[in-house]
Amino acid sequence: MDSTADRAPSHLFYQTRQRRPLLERAEGVYMWDASGKRYLDGSSGAMVVNIGHGNPNVLAAMRAQMDKATFGYRLHFETEAAEELARRTALRMPEGLDRIFFVSGGSEAVESCIKLARQYALATGQEQRWKVISRFPSYHGSTLGALALTGTATMTQPFAPMMQEMPKIPAPTCYLDRDNFSDEERGRRYAELLREEILRQGPESVLAFIVEPVGGASTGALVPPDSYLPRIREICDEFGILLIYDEVMTGAGRTGRFLGVDHWPAARPDIMALSKGFAAGYAPLGAMAADGRIVEAVLDAGGFVHGYTYAGNPLACAAGLAVLDELERLDLPANAARRGESLRTALEGLMDRFPFIGDVRGLGLLQAFELVSDRDTMEPLPKELNAHARLVDIAFDKGLIIYSRRTRGGHKGDHFMVCPPLIVEEAQIDELIGLLGDSLEAFAR
Ligand code: PMP
Numbered sequence: 217m218d219s220t221a222d223r224a225p226s227h228l229f230y231q232t233r234q235r236r237p238l239l240e241r242a243e244g245v246y247m248w249d250a251s252g253k254r255y256l257d258g259s260s261g262a263m264v265v266n267i268g269h270g271n272p273n274v275l276a277a278m279r280a281q282m283d284k285a286t287f288g289y290r291l292h293f294e295t296e297a298a299e300e301l302a303r304r305t306a307l308r309m310p311e312g313l314d315r316i317f318f319v320s321g322g323s324e325a326v327e328s329c330i331k332l333a334r335q336y337a338l339a340t341g342q343e344q345r346w347k348v349i350s351r352f353p354s355y356h357g358s359t360l361g362a363l364a365l366t367g368t369a370t371m372t373q374p375f376a377p378m379m380q381e382m383p384k385i386p387a388p389t390c391y392l393d394r395d396n397f398s399d400e401e402r403g404r405r406y407a408e409l410l411r412e413e414i415l416r417q418g419p420e421s422v423l424a425f426i427v428e429p430v431g432g433a434s435t436g437a438l439v440p441p442d443s444y445l446p447r448i449r450e451i452c453d454e455f456g457i458l459l460i461y462d463e464v465m466t467g468a469g470r471t472g473r474f475l476g477v478d479h480w481p482a483a484r485p486d487i488m489a490l491s492k493g494f495a496a497g498y499a500p501l502g503a504m505a506a507d508g509r510i511v512e513a514v515l516d517a518g519g520f521v522h523g524y525t526y527a528g529n530p531l532a533c534a535a536g537l538a539v540l541d542e543l544e545r546l547d548l549p550a551n552a553a554r555r556g557e558s559l560r561t562a563l564e565g566l567m568d569r570f571p572f573i574g575d576v577r578g579l580g581l582l583q584a585f586e587l588v589s590d591r592d593t594m595e596p597l598p599k600e601l602n603a604h605a606r607l608v609d610i611a612f613d614k615g616l617i618i619y620s621r622r623t624r625g626g627h628k629g630d631h632f633m634v635c636p637p638l639i640v641e642e643a644q645i646d647e648l649i650g651l652l653g654d655s656l657e658a659f660a661r
Pocket of ligand 1: 262321323324326357358428432433462463464465491
């Protein structure tokens with residue numbers, strides 16, 4: 217048995233017993249541990265801290281809100297912070313998604329989307345519609361409802377009898393395909409898999425399809441061909457199925473536009489989940505944005521049977537509002553597009569030095585690379601190498617934080633997300649690539 221001294225305090229029993237360094241402070245794109253060691257945050261936490269750490273304007277706005285009130289229960293009071301954040305958020309949403317419902321994180325946002333969709337079906341006489349189709353690989357959250365949509369077997373299987381697994385279709389992992397189709401044709405073909413799945417399930421039983429516009433942690437910045445999402449929209453319309461976008465990771469400027477869907481405006485969703493960069497780590501905050509017609513139908517039928525105690529609390533909303541101000545004042549989506557190009561070019565440059573980098577992909581500052589044993593066949597590295605964990609640890613030792621998972625379409629592969637805060641400067645990208653190059657050298661030894 218472990219000695220008490222070796223054991224982590226009980227509140228730190230996340231995945232392993234390994235203790236992490238104590239975080240001392242964080243500013244801009246850097247973080248320092250208690251020993252004074254500096255880290256370049258190449259993953260914005262978990263793609264959260266989009267406006268960078270320690271932003272003084274956000275901290276001041278939060279202090280001002282704290283002086284007024286830190287909590288007011290939503291069934292008792294409206295708050296200026298929540299009303300103003302809802303108004304400003306709605307202005308950034310695709311047309312028609314003008315109702316905002318606040319929550320405290322990404323899983324709660326996804327959960328809310330599912331429950332709103334279901335209550336819309338009940339309100340409109342479509343009781344038989346309850347299946348929410350999603351994709352594999354995918355990640356939509358850790359609560360049991362969101363997990364039922366998550367296409368990552370290691371996360372769902374342990375809970376199998378406790379939740380209803382939802383049907384899933386393959387994500388468009390075109391970079392693995394060795395056929396002669398154009399990207400556009402592949403996009404349409406992958407979208408057709410939704411049509412086939414709807415027919416297999418019985419269209420009358422299908423409620424919604426949920427998708428990340430650009431795949432995040434589970435797929436490693438998987439950008440669909442331009443034909444994919446517009447075709448998905450058409451298929452949903454054909455069968456009267458709601459389209460839900462999980463923009464928890466892609467929202468708040470990460471991909472070089474305010475939302476992922478802003479790259480494909482014709483593929484407008486009916487409901488959307490937001491979190492992470494939305495309050496950029498300054499407070500636990502997420503949101504669901506929904507088409508007003510859906511919300512009105514649910515309210516007419518008796519109200520939305522759903523809610524969380526902390527939802528829409530003024531402190532989190534004040535943080536979200538100040539974050540939105542900073543995103544707009546500094547035009548951070550544009551910076552993400554610009555710096556994303558540099559980062560992408562530099563990552564592709566690393567491919568010349570390291571033949572085991574099989575692919576570099578992404579959009580804006582949602583970039584990723586994937587390691588393989590053979591670039592031509594895209595054969596993954598052997599699982600026993602534990603490459604995803606090893607490279608992350610090596611980089612961490614060298615003072616660079618990157619984010620990795622070992623999942624991809626059909627089989628397993630090691631991919632790494634490189635997603636610094638959107639305020640990142642050109643020189644910091646050079647520094648990041650220098651540290652990453654050193655880490656890959658050490659990994660290859
Ligand atoms: N959806 C997506 C696309 C995510 O990336 C995440 C978090 N990685 C979630 C949902 C869940 O968010 P949270 O961890 O805040 O509950």
